[in-house]
Amino acid sequence: DAMVIQNPRYQVTQFGKPVTLSCSQTLNHNVMYWYQQKSSQAPKLLFHYYDKDFNNEADTPDNFQSRRPNTSFCFLDIRSPGLGDAAMYLCATSRDRNYEQYFGPGTRLTVT
Amino acid sequence: RKEVEQDPGPFNVPEGATVAFNCTYSNSASQSFFWYRQDCRKEPKLLMSVYSSGNEDGRFTAQLNRASQYISLLIRDSKLSDSATYLCVVNDPKLVFGAGTILRVKS
Numbered sequence: 001d002a003m004v005i006q007n008p009r010y011q012v013t014q015f016g017k018p019v020t021l022s023c024s025q026t027l028n029h030n031v032m033y034w035y036q037q038k039s040s041q042a043p044k045l046l047f048h049y050y051d052k053d054f055n056n057e058a059d060t061p062d063n064f065q066s067r068r069p070n071t072s073f074c075f076l077d078i079r080s081p082g083l084g085d086a087a088m089y090l091c092a093t094s095r096d097r098n099y100e101q102y103f104g105p106g107t108r109l110t111v112t
Numbered sequence: 113r114k115e116v117e118q119d120p121g122p123f124n125v126p127e128g129a130t131v132a133f134n135c136t137y138s139n140s141a142s143q144s145f146f147w148y149r150q151d152c153r154k155e156p157k158l159l160m161s162v163y164s165s166g167n168e169d170g171r172f173t174a175q176l177n178r179a180s181q182y183i184s185l186l187i188r189d190s191k192l193s194d195s196a197t198y199l200c201v202v203n204d205p206k207l208v209f210g211a212g213t214i215l216r217v218k219s
Contacts, residue, residue, distance in 0.1 A: 042199065042209040043156065090155055098144040098203045103155035 003027050004104035006091050012110045013081050021076040021107045023091030031097060032074040034066060035090040037106075043090055049074060050097065078109075086111045113138050115208045118200050122214035129190045133213045135200030136182045144203040145183045147174055149196045150212065156199055160185070190217045 005024045013019040023032065031050050035043035047056045049068040063085070065077040078085055088108050092101040117136045125131045137145075145162035160167065162183050166175040173186040183202070187194055197212040 040211075042211045045206070088153075098205070098207060100146055100158050100161055101201075101207065102158065106155050108153075 004091060004093055004102055006089075006104035006107050008107060009105060010108050010110075012112060013078075014112055015083065016080045019078050019081055019109070021078075021089050021091075021109070023074045023076070023104055024072050025091075025093045025104075026072070027093055027095075027102065028071060029093035029095050029102075030071075031094045031099075032068060033092040033094070033101065034064075034074070034076045035092065036085075037088045037090055046076070081109070081111045083111050085109065115139065115204045116200055116202050116210040118198075118210040118213045120211060120213060122216050124216045124218060125190055127190055127192060127217055127219050129217075130186065130188045131190055131215065132184055132186045133198055133200075133215075134182050134184050135202075135210055135213075136180075137200075137202040137204070138181070139202070139204045140178075140181060142181075142202045142204060144201075144207065145174075145176055146201040146207075147172075147183075147185050148199040148201060148209075150199055151196050156209075159198070187215075190215075192217050192219060 033048040034046045037043040046060045068074045088106045090106045091104040094101045147159040148156040149159045150156045160174045162174040171188045175184045195217045199212045200210040
């Protein structure tokens with residue numbers, strides 16, 4: 001059974017058109033993360049939620065926002081996607097900070 | 113110095129070979145260490161947590177060397193299915209991913 005689910009798996013959006021990616025988990029983990037990964041690069045942490053507390057990375061552009069309405073769900077909103085935002089977006093969860101993280105299958109975003 | 117560094121490879125090895133990767137980290141206070149495996153266009157999957165005493169899981173052995181600030185992953189009897197990118201992850205204090213080492217196992 002899938003433990004971290006991401007929808008959609010593939011998303012095509014137009015330059016500047018807002019897009020929302022979703023993540024859900026059945027692990028009841030406290031922490032949920034969003035990463036951006038481009039080809040041949042390490043996953044780059046955008047932000048994470050520890051329970052309801054939002055933690056933004058210093059270099060995450062304002063264009064990226066997140067919501068966590070409850071323990072199970074977390075959303076990534078890209079307000080005005082640029083061509084440089086085309087990437088794989090990975091959601092991960094962990095029981096607590098610095099514990100092992102479990103990843104969803106990712107959403108591959110294409111910006112046209 | 114990068115927080116977590118890995119040799120990008122690729123390591124090209126024949127089936128049955130033993131191969132080892134190292135990963136160096138910069139924060140001497142780091143406490144959490146992991147190896148992940150990532151297949152092309154897929155998500156990272158946890159391979160092993162690395163404990164201070166070292167740990168083994170079948171053909172895979174992970175070790176931690178705090179004095180020299182590196183962790184290692186040893187794969188014995190390589191299989192074609194081991195071909196992937198291996199990501200080292202260290203807390204600094206948040207978990208930081210290395211860029212990965214590419215392994216190609218060939219018949």
